[in-house]
Amino acid sequence: MTSAPAANVWDELTWRNLISASTDETALKQMLGAGPVTYYIGFDPTAPSLHIGHLVQILTMRRLQQAGHRPLALVGGATGLIGDPRPTAERVLNSPEVVAGWVDKLRAQIEPFLDFTGPNAATMVNNLDWTSGMSAIEFLRDMGKHFRVGKMLSKDAVSARLNSDAGISYTEFSYQILQSMDYLELNRRHGCTLQLGGSDQWGNLTAGIDLIHRVRPEQSVHAMSTPLITKADGSKFGKSEGGAIWLDPTMTSPYAFFQFWVNAEDAKIVDYLKVFTFRTAEEIAELAESAATRPQAREAQRALAREMTTLVHGELAATRVEEASKALFGGGDLSGLDEGTLGDALAELPKAQLPRGEHSVIDLLVATGLSKSKSEARRTLSDGGGYVNNAKVTGGEAATVSTSDLLHDRWILVRRGRRQLAAVELVGE
RNA sequence: GGCUGGUUGCCCGAGUGGCCAAAGGGAUCUGACUGUAAAUCAGACGGCUCAGCCUACGCAGGUUCGAACCCUGCACCAGCCA
Numbered sequence: 001m002t003s004a005p006a007a008n009v010w011d012e013l014t015w016r017n018l019i020s021a022s023t024d025e026t027a028l029k030q031m032l033g034a035g036p037v038t039y040y041i042g043f044d045p046t047a048p049s050l051h052i053g054h055l056v057q058i059l060t061m062r063r064l065q066q067a068g069h070r071p072l073a074l075v076g077g078a079t080g081l082i083g084d085p086r087p088t089a090e091r092v093l094n095s096p097e098v099v100a101g102w103v104d105k106l107r108a109q110i111e112p113f114l115d116f117t118g119p120n121a122a123t124m125v126n127n128l129d130w131t132s133g134m135s136a137i138e139f140l141r142d143m144g145k146h147f148r149v150g151k152m153l154s155k156d157a158v159s160a161r162l163n164s165d166a167g168i169s170y171t172e173f174s175y176q177i178l179q180s181m182d183y184l185e186l187n188r189r190h191g192c193t194l195q196l197g198g199s200d201q202w203g204n205l206t207a208g209i210d211l212i213h214r215v216r217p218e219q220s221v222h223a224m225s226t227p228l229i230t231k232a233d234g235s236k237f238g239k240s241e242g243g244a245i246w247l248d249p250t251m252t253s254p255y256a257f258f259q260f261w262v263n264a265e266d267a268k269i270v271d272y273l274k275v276f277t278f279r280t281a282e283e284i285a286e287l288a289e290s291a292a293t294r295p296q297a298r299e300a301q302r303a304l305a306r307e308m309t310t311l312v313h314g315e316l317a318a319t320r321v322e323e324a325s326k327a328l329f330g331g332g333d334l335s336g337l338d339e340g341t342l343g344d345a346l347a348e349l350p351k352a353q354l355p356r357g358e359h360s361v362i363d364l365l366v367a368t369g370l371s372k373s374k375s376e377a378r379r380t381l382s383d384g385g386g387y388v389n390n391a392k393v394t395g396g397e398a399a400t401v402s403t404s405d406l407l408h409d410r411w412i413l414v415r416r417g418r419r420q421l422a423a424v425e426l427v428g429e
Numbered sequence: 430g431g432c433u434g435g436u437u438g439c440c441c442g443a444g445u446g447g448c449c450a451a452a453g454g455g456a457u458c459u460g461a462c463u464g465u466a467a468a469u470c471a472g473a474c475g476g477c478u479c480a481g482c483c484u485a486c487g488c489a490g491g492u493u494c495g496a497a498c499c500c501u502g503c504a505c506c507a508g509c510c511a
Contacts, residue, residue, distance in 0.1 A: 088440095090506090165435085165507050232467070235456095259465075266466050296464040329465055375476060376458085383459040383473065417458075419465045 008033040009067035013224075015281065016274040018060055020199040020227035023209065028222045031193070032069070036120050039064060039194035040072035040186050042127070042179065043110065045080035045102030046091070049248035050109050052238045052260075053198075055312075056226045056275060060196060062113045063278075070120040072186055073110050077103045077128030079179060084204070085172040087160040093171075103128075109247050113311075123190065130185045131178065143177055146214045147207075152176060155203035176207045183208030187219055199225045229275060232267040247312055254313040255348035258321040259419065261305035262298065266291060269300045277307045324348040328413070328421055334389050339408045346411055346423035356426045358402040361386055361393050364414045368422030380416050387415035 010029040013019050022028055031037055041057050043050065050058070065071045080099045083091035094102075107124055114122035152158060155176060161168035183205075186192035195205050205223035212221050229237040238245055245260050246252040252260075264272055270288045273279060279287070287300040302322075309318040324345035327337055334342065352367035362377040364370075365386065371377035378397050380386050386393040390413060393399045403426065405412055412424045 167507060263465060266464090269466085295466070298464070298466080301466080325465085373476065375479085376474090378479085379473060380459065385459045417460090 009064055009069070012067075013060065013063065017271065018056070018063075018226050018275060020225045021202055022224040023206075023222045027220070028194070028224065031220075031222065032067075036068055036070050037064075037194050038070045038072065038186075038190050038192045039196060040074050040125070040183070040190075040192050041196045042074040042076050042079065042182060043106055044076040044084060045099050045106050046083070046094075047246075048102050048105055049246040049251050050106055051244040051246050052308075053229070053236075053244075055247070055308075056229060057196060057198060058110060058113050059276060059278075059311075060226055064196075065114060065120060065122060068120055071114055071122040072125050072190055072192055073107075073114060073122060074125045074127060074182060074186070075103050075106045075110070076182075077126045078131040079127055079175065079182070082175050082178060083172055084175050084179075085157045085161055085168055087157065088164070089166045090169055090172060105248070125186065125190075127178070127182045127185070131181065139177075143181055143211075146211055147177055147180075151210075152207075155207070157200070157203055176204050179204040180208040180211040183221070184211050184215055187212055187216065187221060193220065194222045194224065196224050196226065199228050201225060229272075232265050237268075249313060249317075253348065253350070254309060254317040255321045255324060257312065258305045258309045258318070258325060261308050262301045262325065263419070264301050264304060266295050269304065273300060273304055277304060279303070279307070320344065321348050329419075334407055334413060337407075342407060342411065346413065349413075349421050349423045351423040351425065353425050353427050355428045356403060358400050359424075361388060361395075361399040361401060361414070362397065364388075364401065364412065364424050365416060368414055368424060370414060370416040370420055370422050385417045389413050390415060 008029060010019075010032050039061075041061050043054060043057075061071050061073065077099065080102065081093070081096060083093065085091075103126065111124070116122050152173065153162065158168060158173060158176075161172075183192070183195050195208055197205050202223075202225045205225060209221050209223055212219050231237050240256075240260050240263075243252075245257060249257075261272075269291050270284065273284045273287060277284075287303055290297060291300040306318055306322055309321060313321075323341075324347075327341055327345040328349075337345070350369050352364070352369075354363070354367060361381060362371075362374055365377035365380060366372075366374055371380055377386075381393060381397050381399065384392065386399070388399075388401055388405060389407060401412055403409075406426060407413065410425055412426070414422050414424055
């Protein structure tokens with residue numbers, strides 16, 4: 001799972017298509033080859049968890065550290081209070097208490113990906129540390145003077161908003177100054193000379209460089225952005241069944257997380273292996289071969305799912321959900337599974353408990369959360385999309401299950417559509 | 430502070446008194462075909478005790494037999510002016 005030592009991590013990042021844009025390529029590559037570089041990536045606490053979109057940056061950070069460079073992981077306790085302008089609409093401000101809580105959660109999520117020991121140990125930083133004590137006057141005098149409004153207006157994030165009828169508040173307009181200050185401050189405090197970010201951050205990355213050039217002209221600093229990961233049709237990657245795929249296991253279960261990766265499109269599977277895994281070029285070539293010649297085996301998808309689940313949720317959870325996935329999608333007769341295997345598999349699914357007795361399939365769909373409302377459950381049944389114990393429900397909306405349908409006298413496996421599964425346990429007497 | 434325009438279902442967006450649970454598109458869901466893939470085709474897409482009823486078109490009131498549509502006030506957004 002470790003990558004072969006690359007002559008220069010730049011080449012590896014290039015091969016993995018992880019560089020969307022960067023400052024002077026030659027100079028940056030040379031810097032990365034010359035010795036340990038201190039670099040930073042910022043994550044804003046805009047939700048209680050990071051999602052797989054952030055994984056691109058987190059893993060790139062990890063790759064660079066493995067190549068001997070020194071990471072600074074910034075969780076934006078300050079920038080999270082302001083909000084990076086989104087192209088569509090103004091953000092709703094979150095309370096300082098909420099943001100502070102999210103800062104802690106994000107830090108905990110990022111930490112396992114980095115090594116905090118050794119010569120190139122990672123460091124966690126929070127931009128609240130250098131902004132909270134700053135007065136408005138200091139901000140305007142010491143920072144504001146370095147920013148020309150014309151240039152600020154020309155940033156994509158800002159101009160998109162100005163050209164929309166949503167407009168933009170002064171608060172969000174100022175965001176780029178805050179992020180620029182971060183780079184400047186980390187350059188001062190830690191000798192940070194490289195900032196990474198998603199491609200949508202490019203404007204903010206260059207703003208930081210411009211600020212450092214003005215304040216500390218002797219410094220040579222760089223920036224690099226990672227590409228937006230997309231699906232084959234160009235739409236955004238990382239959403240499933242209407243929601244984001246979160247790293248927090250209470251928000252997206254390890255099973256659902258694993259399933260998300262297993263369902264990766266054939267057309268993009270090799271791209272994803274390069275971007276998200278630590279497999280070597282040879283290993284990826286083998287998986288690509290498998291995907292091309294025996295796509296139905298889904299070996300590449302399984303490898304991807306296995307590695308991602310291990311990285312995010314650990315070896316143990318990965319093994320559990322992989323086994324569950326095999327058992328439930330094995331195509332075999334569920335009643336042929338022994339109680340322990342089935343129980344373990346069902347434990348990974350969304351579940352509901354109902355009293356022993358007869359229940360309508362509609363109620364099972366709603367109780368397990370597979371359907372959001374009874375109307376939706378009825379629709380599923382009339383569409384022919386309801387399954388009990390992997391057998392299509394034929395009774396229409398009136399279909400019911402009773403104790404005779406129980407697997408091992410306890411469980412019923414409910415399914416909506418091709419792959420949405422949940423478990424119901426009938427309890428009591 | 431003034432003026433003008435705007436606020437419609439997950440998103441975009443039609444609708445200017447009854448034929449509106451509200452056109453159209455997107456997203457999403459389901460089926461067929463498959464391989465827990467994609468593409469394609471088809472259907473669905475507020476809720477419920479579902480041939481009926483309830484809740485909905487920024488919020489609150491009003492006019493009317495009847496309002497997303499008219500009136501009043503309020504909130505929020507944008508643009509212009511000062």
